Amino acid sequence: MQEKIKEILTKAKQRILDADSMQLINEIRVRFLGKNGEITALLKSLKDAPADQRPKLGKLINDLRGEVETILIEHEKNIAEREKQKKLKEERIDITLSKNNRKIGALHPLNKVIRDICYIFIGLGFEVKDGPEVELDYYNFEGLNIPADHPARDEQDTFYINDNILLRTQTSAVQVRTMEEQKPPIRIVCPGKVYRPDDDASHSPMFHQIEGLVVDENITLCDLQGLLDAFAQEFFSSVTKTRLRPSFFPFTEPSVEVDLSCVMCGGKGCSLCKGTGWIELLGAGVVNPRVLEYSGIDSKKYSGLAFGLGVERAAMIKYGIPDIRLFFENDIRFLKQYR
């Protein structure tokens, strides 16, 4: 009988190891361990063995049963794993292929620039203000210390609706409206459309500006430079420098033209900056006390700073866009570049 046990073990082991599917494993299980299986039969034949050998033989058969079961389970696991791997392998796809070609859209590059700039100033405590585009002469000119006989008011520079109403030529118009409504401290940026009758590669009859205005006690020219440095370094690059040059705007005094260290060459001189290392970016200044007074703000107590930035210009410098008209053609191949 002991030989029989050995023989069954060898046979079972062999069969199990040869099996290569779950089906065969199950068949093996039935054949050896099933109700009518060989090991069960062996157990049944125990009653024919001599009584004194029965316990020993019984143990041997049970050990056999245990060993076969262990090998079976072990091998069953291997086969399951193999089959799973095989299935996964068969499910392989071409991952270089793309389907469902609905792509994400994008803000217009000009509004992207506006958004980015607004975020910089929001971080510094600024509010974002809107104002009318069809505007009264007063807010666009008179209230900004640009009297009726000022050369900036030549008809060739402004779209008029009638003698008193025009399309705003500068977002500075929002300055006066804000100062009439709000008491200092004031910190606002006003992005928006402005209009001037020019049309060529660097001028569009409609374009965008962002106006900035701070009114509070103790505002200085140094604060203006600090603020513009913060903007330039956030918007262009952390190594960008600004340079102030004296200039003139009727609504600021002192007035400055602000240059940017060239974003292409870093100041060494190249074709973008025409060899100077600097690019003219925006106009700014300390708010003319007269403008504060026009809006009912005590210029003895308060002072202010203001700046006005051409959005198209900033975008053209940042992205190297050569022609302003591209912004308004709305060709999707252009818009797609600024996702």
Place this chain on the structure above:
Amino acid sequence: MKAPISWLKDFVDIEISPQELADKLVSCGFEIEEIIYQKDKIKNVVTGKIININKHPNADKLLPCEIDTAKEKITVITAAQNVKVGDIVPLALDGAQLANGKKIKAGELRGILSQGMMCSGEDLDLTENDYAGAGVYGILILHKDTPLGADINDIIGNDDVILDISVTTNRQDCNSIIGIAREIAAVTDKKFIAPDLSFNKVAESVCDKLSVEVADYNLCHRYMAMGIKDVIIEQSPQIIKKRLKAVGIRPINNIVDVTNYVLIETGQPLHAFDFDLLEGGKIIVRTAEQGEKITALDGKEYALDKDNLLICDINKPVAVAGIMGGEFSSVNQKTKTIALESANFARDSVRRTSRKLNLRSDSSQRFEKGVDFYSQELGLYRALSIIDKYGWGKIMDGVIDKKQAEISNKEIVCDYSEINKVLGISVDKDIIVDILRKLNFSVNLDGNKLTVTIPLYRIDVDGINDLAEEVIRIYGYKHLVPTLLINTQMVRGGKSAAQKLTDKIKAALIAHGFYETISYSFISPKAFDALRLPNDHALRKTIKLRNPLGEDYSVMRTTLCYSMIKTMASNITRGNKQARFFEFAKTYLPDSLPLSGLPVEEYYLCTGVYGDNEDFYTLKNVWEDIFDTLGIERDYALSDISYLHPGRGAAILGKNGEKIGYIGEVLPDVCKEFDIDKRLYVAEISHKYLIDNAKVVYGYKPISRYQGCERDLALLMPKETPVKDVLNIIRANGTDLLEDCEVFDVYEGSRIPTGLKSVAVNLSFRHLSRTLTDEEINLVIDNILKGLAAINAHLRQA
């Protein structure tokens, strides 16, 4: 403003290079457009002496000349007949450039090498006026004593360097050589050399012969005049002609030239009248009568009106004030006596007249920029000084000076620390005083108190901020130390709720694959015809620009859809197969026309899609998403909008049934206006409605933990009945148990009776606190089916 450096040197020592000078001017507020080196125009042309003239073996008319340039002897072939041995000529060497930009190269002429070219006056941009002999036909023969081998530029005086300076509108005083020279003196720490204003006078007084009457001092702030008798009209000397040419003015005769010369030098326009042509010994400054006419110096006749300021004698206009003299009263070859005018006309009056008559001159441009009170005397006396110096006439005694009021110097009193308060740095008191004095401000210092007297020509300076600017532009902006609003109050910034909602809507559109567009706010009035809008439609009431760039950009848009259709059309024309666009922009709706107050500016959101995968429903789906995101209740009704497909357009209705926008396919006829045969889909929604009605979510609704139950209904119903009616009935009868219902299939076709359609709806039921039984769901379904029967929707029998 073009300023030749040689001219500036009359008034200030300049020891630095033109580039350094330009940098200095930029640093104190004067942008330099260009540095023009006159020598750049003519290059590699030298003087040479003809030492031999040979015969050309192959051509009778060509003369090979041997020329000595002091450095070498070369052969140059000429066809000119006016040269002879011993003549000194301008010689363009190999590689030379002539005044007109032409390059000269050595080359063979009929077998003999010509190593350059002899130049004519024209080659060097010279006329007989500029250099005797330059006008002859042929080669320019230079003076006998001309050195050999010299750069021709030095010989003919084409050796200046000119700064083209852009002067800001507040510094009208710097539209002059003297003004710029004053700035250079201040910024380079040199002394300003005042112009010579002295002259001799004869006893006879102009006041006995001429009187001036100014009708309105608001139009003519000041009118000065003096007389010159025994005038000699002749050519100006070289230096005056050369300088006028350098700044782009054509020399005419000494008197005209001197008025122009002084205009450039001092910034004061002058006008010389022939005294004998002024009738009645009187000058009247008055506005024109309607229909009055004058023939100006340009030979054209101008019709005038009451806005135009004139200089008149007792019978006729003799000049358009500040713009141009009359042809019949100006200086001519026979002039013997001159009345020289130096006036200050109001700049807006000059500008308006100049625009209206379309007549411009150096004088009018100067007046438009503004002329100060100080310069009338300066300009007048400077001109008389030059006339006297050259002996072109005898200056008569007496000055006519009519002015509004005596002008006195402005005075600013302040503590020096107030200047530093504007700047934000501490500039030393002595430095401040020193800078102001360099700029010709006189400063009285009493402790920390400054009393600053402003020169008359600095009309731009009238407060502490102006003084601060004067100090820092000379002291240098590099001294500023950047600070971030250090002495201010912190404030609450950020975006408003409406701005945040707008960002949210844009973000949703972008996630749906939309690209934002920006188009012009002005459109063509013809847009409304293209959109098939009826003649009395409200959107046709537009604001018109008075001076548009053209009809296509002449009215402010009242809808965004025209621009959107145009954007889609141009993309299609350029071969872009599909696109999703949105624009967020204002429409401009006038209260009444003509406009009396400001219009209502309202933001709209316009979307446009086209391409193979797009239809009405893809666009509607996007908007449904956005409405859901914002919690906007809405409804759709078939639209009667003229530019939408009659069966595929819908008005979008708000919660009270008000129209808040529309969505639909663009009418094919409208597409044809843009030469497009693709289907376009647009939707335009009121931004204001979205913002005003967006729901902000507060609180929480419990989520059921129990199993739900789904039922599908397959309904047969009349084709025309909108599915919306089915859903409404289902929701109305669904009780609290109905969680959701959705149409998942609509079928019309051969497998069902004509006139009917099959609609499949999925219903999901769920209870918050227990599992549902079939019985209670069946009860609800029965009620729903009863309700549906009322609109002839019945379960489809299998």
